[in-house]
Amino acid sequence: MDRIKKLYELHKEAIFRYFLRMSGNWEEAGELTQEVFYQACLSIFRFRNESSLKTWLFSIARNVYLKSLRDKHKHNTLPWEEGVPWCDRMTREADTLGESFIIKEQRQRIQEALARLPENTRTILILKEYEQLTYEEIAEVFGQTVNWARVTFFRAKRQLGQVYRELEGDDR
Incomplete structure (x- = not known):
């Protein structure tokens, strides 16, 4: 049990951020984070050190997220269809009010663009750019090669840029 506590303390914030970026919902991110560590408790005895604990947890997180999407899809609603309430706390401080507004607007557009991407695409971008996983770790999460x-x-990245540019065009 101490191993799970340490694992939780080390990785709870990264797992929560992953879910927050995937779902756009604080409450859902918290619930899914709890589910990841519950599943980790149930299966820690099967962990064989073939990957790092971090990538093992992100593999569980991805599976938990996919299951939640399947459950939601049964009810015909996806998390990004409801209008995503992005929190102002995610906006970094800027020198002027105008800069702050622009930064907030850009971040919201990035989040909206991310929400429009397929799950695999969003997951890879979030794990690499936000959670700073290596290509090796991402390959382990997906059960694929580093290449x-x-x-x-x-x-x-190219697909995100394309969607982002399309969203910029919507504002003009």
Whole structure:
């Protein structure tokens, strides 16, 4: 049980941030984070040190998220269809009110663009850019090769840029 407590303390914030970025909902992110550590408790005895505990947890997190999407899809609603309430706390401080507004607007557009991407694409971008996982760790989470992780991340960035530019065009 001490191992799970340490694991929880070390990785709870990263797992929560992953879910927050995937769902856009604080409450849902908290519930899914709890589910990850519950599942980790149930299966820690099967962990064989073939990957790091961090990538093992993100693999569990991804599976938990996919299950929550399937459950929601049964009810015909996806988290980004409801209008995503992005928290102002995620906006960094800026020198002027105008800069702050622009930064907040850009972050919201990025979050909206992320929400429009397929799950695999969003997950790779979030794990690499926000959670700073290596290509090796991302490959482990997905059960793929390192080359697959690199290529898929490159394509994901390109796809995000395209969606972002489309959203910018909507404002004009």
